[in-house]
Each structure stands twice: as structure tokens, then as C-alpha cells.
Amino acid sequence: MSxxxxxxxxxxIPDRLDTPLKGAVLSWEALLIxxxxxxxxxxxxxxxYFLNAWxxxxxxxxxxxxGLIALAMALLIxxxxxxxxxxxxxxxxxxxxxxxxxAGADTPMLVAxxxxxxxxxxxxxxxxxxxxxxxxxxxxxxxxxxxxxVAFIILGDQAFKGYPASxxxxxxxxxxxxxxxxxxxxxxxxxxxxxxxxxxxFGRRVFAIGNNPVAAQFSGVREARVKFILFCLxxxxxxxxxxxxxxxxxxxxxxxxxxxxxEVITMVVLGGVSILGGAGSIVGVVLAALIMGxxxxxxxxxxxxxxxxxxxxxxxxxxxxxxxxxxxxxxxxRPA
Amino acid sequence: MxxxxxxxxxxxxxxxxxxxxxxxxxxxxxxxxxxxGNGFFDAANKGAQEAAKELGDVEVIYTGPTAxxxxxxxxxxxxxxxxxxxxxxxxxxxxxxxxxxxxxxMDRGITVISWxxxxxxxxxxxxxxPSDTDLIGETIIKLAADYLPExxxxxxxxxxxxxxxxxxxxxxxxxxxxxKFPKINLVATVYGDDDSVKSTNEAKGLIASHPDLKxxxxxxxxxxxxxxQVVTDQNLIGKVNVTGLALPSExxxxxxxxASQAVALWNPIDLGYSAVYLAHGIATGKAKAEPGARxxxxxxxxxxxxxxxxxxxxxxxxxxxxxxEEFSKIY
Numbered sequence: 001m002s003x004x005x006x007x008x009x010x011x012x013i014p015d016r017l018d019t020p021l022k023g024a025v026l027s028w029e030a031l032l033i034x035x036x037x038x039x040x041x042x043x044x045x046x047x048x049y050f051l052n053a054w055x056x057x058x059x060x061x062x063x064x065x066x067g068l069i070a071l072a073m074a075l076l077i078x079x080x081x082x083x084x085x086x087x088x089x090x091x092x093x094x095x096x097x098x099x100x101x102x103a104g105a106d107t108p109m110l111v112a113x114x115x116x117x118x119x120x121x122x123x124x125x126x127x128x129x130x131x132x133x134x135x136x137x138x139x140x141x142x143x144x145x146x147x148x149x150v151a152f153i154i155l156g157d158q159a160f161k162g163y164p165a166s167x168x169x170x171x172x173x174x175x176x177x178x179x180x181x182x183x184x185x186x187x188x189x190x191x192x193x194x195x196x197x198x199x200x201x202f203g204r205r206v207f208a209i210g211n212n213p214v215a216a217q218f219s220g221v222r223e224a225r226v227k228f229i230l231f232c233l234x235x236x237x238x239x240x241x242x243x244x245x246x247x248x249x250x251x252x253x254x255x256x257x258x259x260x261x262x263e264v265i266t267m268v269v270l271g272g273v274s275i276l277g278g279a280g281s282i283v284g285v286v287l288a289a290l291i292m293g294x295x296x297x298x299x300x301x302x303x304x305x306x307x308x309x310x311x312x313x314x315x316x317x318x319x320x321x322x323x324x325x326x327x328x329x330x331x332x333x334r335p336a
Numbered sequence: 337m338x339x340x341x342x343x344x345x346x347x348x349x350x351x352x353x354x355x356x357x358x359x360x361x362x363x364x365x366x367x368x369x370x371x372x373g374n375g376f377f378d379a380a381n382k383g384a385q386e387a388a389k390e391l392g393d394v395e396v397i398y399t400g401p402t403a404x405x406x407x408x409x410x411x412x413x414x415x416x417x418x419x420x421x422x423x424x425x426x427x428x429x430x431x432x433x434x435x436x437x438x439x440x441x442m443d444r445g446i447t448v449i450s451w452x453x454x455x456x457x458x459x460x461x462x463x464x465x466p467s468d469t470d471l472i473g474e475t476i477i478k479l480a481a482d483y484l485p486e487x488x489x490x491x492x493x494x495x496x497x498x499x500x501x502x503x504x505x506x507x508x509x510x511x512x513x514x515x516k517f518p519k520i521n522l523v524a525t526v527y528g529d530d531d532s533v534k535s536t537n538e539a540k541g542l543i544a545s546h547p548d549l550k551x552x553x554x555x556x557x558x559x560x561x562x563x564x565q566v567v568t569d570q571n572l573i574g575k576v577n578v579t580g581l582a583l584p585s586e587x588x589x590x591x592x593x594x595a596s597q598a599v600a601l602w603n604p605i606d607l608g609y610s611a612v613y614l615a616h617g618i619a620t621g622k623a624k625a626e627p628g629a630r631x632x633x634x635x636x637x638x639x640x641x642x643x644x645x646x647x648x649x650x651x652x653x654x655x656x657x658x659x660x661e662e663f664s665k666i667y
Contacts, residue, residue: 047419049418049419049420050418052418054418055418058414058415058417058418059414061411061414062411062414159430159431159432159433161432168436171436172436245407248410248436249406249407249410249430249432249433249436250432250433250435250436251430251432251433251435253406253430253432253433255405255406255430256406256407256433257407258403258405258407259403259405296411297411297414297415297418300411300412300414300415300416301415301418301419303397303399303415305372305399305402306372306400306401306402306403306408307372307373307402309402310402
């Protein structure tokens, strides 16, 4: 994919205005691929159980749901906004599905309600940010408590369970041999998001807003509309993730997906998306999702305590963010 | 020729290397807890290691997520399935959410039991409760009666009047009173709502309105501390004995100063020991988890499975002057 991007280089608008190296995004992905390969090799050597079709298949469940949200979150962060309420949206969407189940909804209806709730929550975030001009970090900290709060009020210490057998397919089913439905959906969604971000004028507008909102507006980009759509997309993906995780757990509790928002944002940042907006790629995000899945599963196989895992992910994050900056300092190129 | 010989030698070494671990294959039992860094579960692990040593050829993998979430436990169970462990003994963060992944584990031939905090019956082969209602009810009376050979008036200081657990225990206690402890006279049951201030006031009230009171029984960790503090403050040590269910670390001072002779609570060490013992028995085919089965839990005794394949380990474990020091360091 990177190769295609290079071939289209003559008419390419740079994503990173301060890029010192030609094709920094490209080398970023190369770095991520190197890290991914290294972790794969280390895992294979460290545990005799890693190189096994079913183990590798089980591994993908560690990142597919969060990865799906990360795809939309990447676009949102590139545009200069953020959504911290995604995990709470999962909880609320799951609760709504549970209520629909009590009311006798069938599987297609449950899926529609899950995804629909996500979309509505995203639209609510988008309205508050673009309509009232509030900072997204404040708005989504608020809705994070609001959405999960509603789920807690509805459920308390109870749980919804008894989802139909056909509903279990989304989170537990396999399309072919060890290839799960979740993985297939993640890869398909990644393709769609890659196309939208890197191959459409909408994608260019997202980059333009993130790089310089004022210039973008003067160029006729309707900033509020683009951002509203991005919030809706993020909510939608959280709704999709909610369907998958509810199906995988076979039950709903208000504490579902606790803390997912930070893991999603970690994936996005690790994937090379600038937290300040304006730069990033879907390939990077997919690679970051894969890396996080392999690290957590690999450490799990070695029975490494979770806290060591968090420390490792934190160090990895600091390292990949610091590396280009150190690189720039060392080789002292002037910012463009 | 020499190349052939080298190859042969390599193959032989490889064969030995692969055969080596296979011969000495031990039973791998994973003790999955709600979260790591919790003294209660670290103590359970201590018991689990004891059981492993006693059984021989058992490797215990002590693991759990950093935060007490079902999702974290699911990731751990997935990695345990990949490691081909023989058995998983889990204290679950959610009785329902873990069912699909534990079913998957059972489908792949892994023995699954839950302990402490259970999983819905379809997600495990058996569940081990630390204790049960009848045993707790009897124990709280016995704790008072043991130090009242002549009998006398006792009162109960409970949590809230709607607390399901406490109400069931008190009912069970009242049931055993007439036949097993005829000399013990239960004069009052009051409710401190698991609030230190209210519990303190209720305890003071009990002492004021029942001058012959010999013991206060508080089957709640908040109430028992409040009552013991009142007895200490009013210089009634030796006159009124405080007992009930208490955390050793919170309650040690009142055993030390004599406000209480003994209290009780579940013993996490025995719980971890029994969980591993049961998981080992079922995984190796020595025991079978079916309703009505009587299964050995080594030095702790024996359990009987009920209709839902659940069992209660033992009456609450008693803490007194002889062991409070040791357990107060654990939890």
C-alpha cells in the first residue's frame, strides 16, 4: 500500500508540514512492521504454544473490537478532535440491546439497535462539539460518564443474558477454518477506512482540517460538517464493537468494556497518528492493533502479570513517539 | 556417511529433547483470580502451592488481570487454552460473561471449576463456595457459646435489615439455637447498616438496655469492629465478649486487648488449596463432578456437590490469639 502511495507522490500533499525526512510516514510504517516482525519472532521463540493456527486465531480477539473503533478514532484524531466516550458507548449500546432482547427482539433487530445506539451517541457528541463549539475532550469526558451512567441506572448490579444462539456468531463465529468473523470484519473495515482516508476528497479534507482549520475553511472545507460525520462514524464503530463484544460475552453488564477508550487511543497513537492532528495512516493503525494484540497475547502465554504488560505498552508508546523526535534532533534537519 | 551419522545424532538428540518433557509431564493447573495484587488471592495462591507440593507433579500457574474485569480474565483464559493447561480454577469477575470462553476451554478438553466467586453452571464443571448459610449461622453462635459454658444473654448486631446475606445467616443461627445451644439466650437483633457511627450507637444501646449481656455477635466486618471499640471504651473487657465475622487485619487489636476471644471468616489459604485439589482430581479422572458426589479436598476434608454441582468448603475459619498475628498480615 505504501508503494502505491509513493507512486502517486508527484501530486501528493504532505501530511506532516514539519517532516524532515522524505516519506516519514512511509518509514514510520516500516518501523512498525519491523516491530511487529520482531515481536512475532520473539513470541515464537519464547513460547512453544504461539505458532499454532488456533493460538493465532485466539490472538486476534485481543484487538479486533478495539481495532474497529481505532479506525474511526484515527480519522477523528487526524481532524484534531478526540472521543473519550467510546467505551461508554459500548456499554450503553449493549444495554439497549439487552433491553430489546427482554422485549423479544430477534438477531437482526438486536444488531440494528446496537449499531443505531452507537450512531446516535456519536451524533450527540458531534452536535455538542460542532453545534456548541465545545472542546471535544471536555464533551466526551462528560458523555463518558453520562452514557455509562445510564447503563448503570438501567442495569444496576443485574445482567442481561440469554442472547439467541444466532447472535453468538458475531463474536464467537468463524467464517472459514480459524478465520473469525471479527477478524474478517476488521480487515474489511480497514480497507474501507484506508480508501476513505487516503483515496477520497473527504479524506483530504480531514487532513486539511487537522493541519490548519483556518486555511481549510478558507478553502471551502465545511469543518463542522466533516467533524460531525467523524463523530458519527466513531459512534457507529463503537456500536459495531458493542455488537461483537456483547455477542462474545453472551451477556451485558454496565461495566462492559471498561477502560477500552485508552487502549483504542493507544493503538491510534502507536499507529503514527499525530495526537495534535493532521497526520497519520490507516496502515499504521492496523499494524499497531496487531502489535498490541501480539504483545498482550504473547505475554499472556508466558503468564506475565498484567501490570508488566501495561508497563511494556507504555514504554513502547513513549519509544515510538520519541524515536522520530530524537531522530530529528540527532540529524538536525531544519523544519520545513 | 559422516553427514548421515551427524543427522542421526541430531535426530536422536531432538527425539530425547522432545521426549524429555513429555515423560515428566506434570498437570498444569491455572489459578485465575479476580485481580492481581490482592492479599486475599495471594493467600489463596499460597494454599494452591501447598496443594501442588502435596499432590506432586502439579504446576500451579497463578494469574489474573491487573484490573478486576471480565474482559481481562477472558484474554487470560484464551492464553491458558493456547498453553494446553489441564485445568482452570477461576474466581470470576462476572458469572455470565466468562461462560462462552470457559465453554470453549471445556470443549478443548480442559477441566474448568470456579471457586470463591462462581460462574453460571453451564460454564464450569463445579463450583466451590468458601462456606454456606447453615455453616455460617451455626459458627457465629458457636463463637459466642464456646466462651459461655454457663450460657447467658447474647445479642446480634447486623448490617442493614435488608441485607440478604446477613438475614439468611441470622435465620440459620436462630434455627440451630434451641437444639444445639439451649443455654444461649438471644435477646435482641439490631441493625447498624454497615455504618461505623450507627453500629457504634446500636452497640451502646444494646449494652445499656441489656445489663446481663454476655456477648455481642456481629456477622459483619464493620459492626464487629464498632462493637469491640465500644466494649473497649466502656471498660467492659472480660464482661462482654464481641465476636462475629471479621477481617483479621482490622480486628487484630481487639483480640490482643481481650475485647474479643475469637472471630471467624473464610480462610483464603484453605480455599486456594481446595480449588487446586479439586481441579487436580477432576482433571486426572480421580474424581467426577456430578450431583451428589463426595470429593476429597485433602487435609481440609471433603465436600458434597449439590444439584448445581456447587459445594461448600467448610465453616468459617476461626481466628483467636493463636493465629491472628499470622493472618492479620495476609488479609
